[in-house]
Amino acid sequence: MVSNSIRFIFENKIKEIKNPDPNETILNHIRLELKKTGTKEGCAEGGCGACTVVVGELKKDKIIYKAINSCIAFTTSLEGKHLLVVEDLTQKNGSLHPVQSAMINFHGSQCGFCTPGFIMSLFSMYKNKTSYDKKTIEESISGNLCRCTGYNMIVKAVQRAAKEGEGLW
Amino acid sequence: MVKHFIPSSLEEALKILHDHKVEIIAGGTDLMVQRRKWANTIPKFEQTMNIMHLSELSFIEAKNNKLHIGATTSLTDILEHKETPELLKKTIEDIASPALRNIATIAGNIGNASPAGDTLPILYVLNAKVVLQSMESKRTVPIDEVITGPRRTIIQADELIKEIIIPLEEFTSTTFVKVGGRKADAISKLSFAGAVSVEDNTIVDIRIAFGAVGPVVIRNKEIENTMIDMTADQINDKLDIILDAYSEIITPIDDQRSNKEYRKHVALNLLMDFLLDI
Numbered sequence: 001m002v003s004n005s006i007r008f009i010f011e012n013k014i015k016e017i018k019n020p021d022p023n024e025t026i027l028n029h030i031r032l033e034l035k036k037t038g039t040k041e042g043c044a045e046g047g048c049g050a051c052t053v054v055v056g057e058l059k060k061d062k063i064i065y066k067a068i069n070s071c072i073a074f075t076t077s078l079e080g081k082h083l084l085v086v087e088d089l090t091q092k093n094g095s096l097h098p099v100q101s102a103m104i105n106f107h108g109s110q111c112g113f114c115t116p117g118f119i120m121s122l123f124s125m126y127k128n129k130t131s132y133d134k135k136t137i138e139e140s141i142s143g144n145l146c147r148c149t150g151y152n153m154i155v156k157a158v159q160r161a162a163k164e165g166e167g168l169w
Numbered sequence: 170m171v172k173h174f175i176p177s178s179l180e181e182a183l184k185i186l187h188d189h190k191v192e193i194i195a196g197g198t199d200l201m202v203q204r205r206k207w208a209n210t211i212p213k214f215e216q217t218m219n220i221m222h223l224s225e226l227s228f229i230e231a232k233n234n235k236l237h238i239g240a241t242t243s244l245t246d247i248l249e250h251k252e253t254p255e256l257l258k259k260t261i262e263d264i265a266s267p268a269l270r271n272i273a274t275i276a277g278n279i280g281n282a283s284p285a286g287d288t289l290p291i292l293y294v295l296n297a298k299v300v301l302q303s304m305e306s307k308r309t310v311p312i313d314e315v316i317t318g319p320r321r322t323i324i325q326a327d328e329l330i331k332e333i334i335i336p337l338e339e340f341t342s343t344t345f346v347k348v349g350g351r352k353a354d355a356i357s358k359l360s361f362a363g364a365v366s367v368e369d370n371t372i373v374d375i376r377i378a379f380g381a382v383g384p385v386v387i388r389n390k391e392i393e394n395t396m397i398d399m400t401a402d403q404i405n406d407k408l409d410i411i412l413d414a415y416s417e418i419i420t421p422i423d424d425q426r427s428n429k430e431y432r433k434h435v436a437l438n439l440l441m442d443f444l445l446d447i
Contacts, residue, residue, distance in 0.1 A: 022172075022173030022214065022217060023213070023214055025201075044205055045201075045202040045205065046198055046201070046202065046268070046269055046354065047354045047355070049266065049268060052268055066245070066267075066268075066271040067267055067268040067271060068268050068271050068272055069198075069268045069269065069272075071201075072197060072198055072201035072202060072205075073197065073201075073272060074194075074197065074219065076173065076175065076219060077197075077219065077221060077222070079175070079222065080222075121266075121267065121268065124267065124268075125267075139262075139267070140267060142266045142267070142352065142353035142354075143265075143266020143267060143268045143269060143353050143354055144266070
């Protein structure tokens with residue numbers, strides 16, 4: 001009844017955590033154990049989106065990918081799921097994901113602290129939507145705060161990425 | 170020693186509740202924030218039970234003109250369901266970013282019983298009922314009887330919220346307004362929900378609820394009943410009397426998000442807007 005280990009998919013491998021700390025957050029696990037520091041901690045209460053990651057879950061023979069705030073989710077909730085962090089979007093040859101390239105080209109990233117969270121929210125949008133109009137984009141990033149860009153450049157970057165990255169996303 | 174239970178079925182979850190004193194965690198979006206003080210600190214929990222993965226509690230379906238929402242059904246799943254009342258859909262779109270919607274639950278709003286819980290005024294307006302289950306018993310209680318004060322409910326230590334039942338009714342118009350620092354993810358300064366049905370120019374049903382302006386959601390059926398059978402013109406004539414009646418029962422507090430004068434003023438303005446729009 002009391003679970004002693006949890007298993008989830010990370011970097012296409014099954015990861016097992018024995019005797020998981022029930023209080024540990026997914027964010028702390030990603031940064032301190034998996035040593036992936038692309039995912040940031042901002043407000044620590046699910047309000048700023050800097051910690052956004054994407055979790056895949058099997059539902060009726062289909063994997064549903066959803067953005068979540070990793071700072072307010074327990075590592076133990078990853079049981080049986082697929083964890084995707086910003087580092088996973090880079091292709092094997094080192095090239096960037098279309099939405100990452102567009103963010104650079106359209107100055108959608110300035111200080112950069114919020115950028116990984118935006119990228120993951122947008123990646124989740126791509127996984128769940130079929131068209132990307134301005135309203136869809138704005139809603140998708142409604143949980144992400146950026147204090148540098150004023151958001152316009154980010155929305156423009158995504159619109160361009162949606163256009164140019166067709167089939168690549 | 171921290172104990173963490175991960176039951177594999179609803180039955181097991183109820184047994185754990187029966188045998189141990191545990192805190193139930195579904196999405197955890199509210200509890201995690203309550204327990205965490207600062208970045209990089211670990212939330213403080215003892216004896217918790219996670220139920221978010223229990224598929225028996227994750228469902229949403231309409232039966233006999235009632236919508237049944239399982240305790241661990243995420244706001245995303247509720248938003249995407251075709252039978253979900255428009256008022257509830259609009260509310261979910263207004264109160265949470267996709268990342269929060271993906272793990273937040275309505276049952277969590279009820280269990281936490283925060284006066285600022287954003288889905289609560291909607292549940293009051295829609296006459297929702299809450300199914301509470303323990304090993305020995307199951308009871309269905311109207312939402313306004315479940316919540317008794319700020320963070321206080323009638324839910325017993327061995328009970329969990331199994332589902333929420335919302336009657337599916339048609340209204341002439343509905344409204345939800347959240348007043349907060351930001352649309353997504355900010356905790357409300359106050360909120361307002363209203364639903365009205367008009368036939369032959371007279372009001373046949375009117376329901377009004379306020380969030381975060383009192384210890385619990387404010388809904389007063391006596392005042393609502395005084396408006397039944399009125400026409401829009403009569404509402405206009407009686408506006409001051411109605412506003413005065415609500416002014417008596419709206420009792421907000423000062424806190425870091427807002428103050429009582431602002432809350433009351435805005436709450437009454439939102440009410441006035443709603444009544445003048447009928």
